Amino acid sequence: MDDSPVPASGSSGVSTEIVIAGAAESERLGVIPDESIWQLAAGPTLAALAQCGLTVADVDGIASTLPVVELAYYLGMRPSWLDGTVVGGCSYMLHVRHAAAAIRSGAASVVVVAHGESGRSRVGSPPMVPNPSSAGGQFEQIYGMAGAFSSFTIPTMAYLHRYGLDETALAEVPVAQSAWASQNPRATRGKLLTTDDVLNSRMIAWPFRVLECCPRSDGGGALVLMSAERAADLDLAHPAVTVLGSGEASEAPGSSFMQDLTSFRGFRDSSAAALREAELSTEDIDHLMVYDAYAHLPFYGLEDIGFVGRGEAYEFIRSGATRPGGTLPMNTNGGGLLYAHTGMYGMFAIQEAVRQLRGDAAVPVPDVHTSLVQGVGGMFAAAGALVLAN
16 A cells, blocks of 8 residues: 555545644643633744744634633634534544634634543532433433443443453553553653552442553643645644545434444444545554543454454454554553543543654654544543544
């Protein structure tokens, strides 16, 4: 297969290559009680623009899960294109996809995708109030499925049962990812873990122990997207990263509504669309980020995307394939389980893929040219996927 990127074609029929020209995270991650959600988004936005030699005056498009009009006003932007899509933690994958389409169509030329979330300190965050009229409110919450940890237990138990695994299998995920996190000074949980460390950690909701559940963090991040042609005229601080393909999909309002509790259609459909647009297969992917708010998600990601067969993800991870030096480096920042998780982790998964591709990751993967970023929204509700390249 030709290794050169295949630019997507816009509505005008003219090929337009879209790049991430700037990418930055908040200076601090973890516990930040002195910054609001707006500050957590603004800092990385200004930093990412500075990487491009641009200011807010150059931005004509903005996307965020924050109230997008308020964020634009706070930043001093006057955008002509706005995207306030909110479908959970994968929203930022969708924002990148939508921004690429907007740039190709001419609706925008420089788009900022911004994230700020006070997931731990709750500074400026709205109260989390269940919606009793929603499908989940009517059929899940009244039975005690009120949190992510309790909602994700149902598919996880079904998966373990189908493939003859017990709760110890889940421990392999944080153990493998700790090989990355232990070398990353920004990781919230930076200890090199053993299986016993995980299994001896506090039980949250069977089969999840605390080290198999994401920490709640404060933090933010931002991306700056534009055409490759526009980026070529700028003095970029880092090499631009190309958006080769993207996909988005949904399945159901929650995990108990899934057609098959052991496979997520959103993962299958969004990743297939992204690979198809990029004209690549899983064999062409050097680096993988799978949204991992809980330890079972990398099992689903590896199998639903097609990197391994059904029921094979556990042995694949246990073999060391996803660790440093493995055949498929995965969640190389430590993942949402160990690096940071503000509540919507997707921005940080994209940031790590960008860092790997432009060569400034804390723990770099040798000879990396392509990365697939797979996100999930809600409890197996929505999904977004990106294929990126350098």
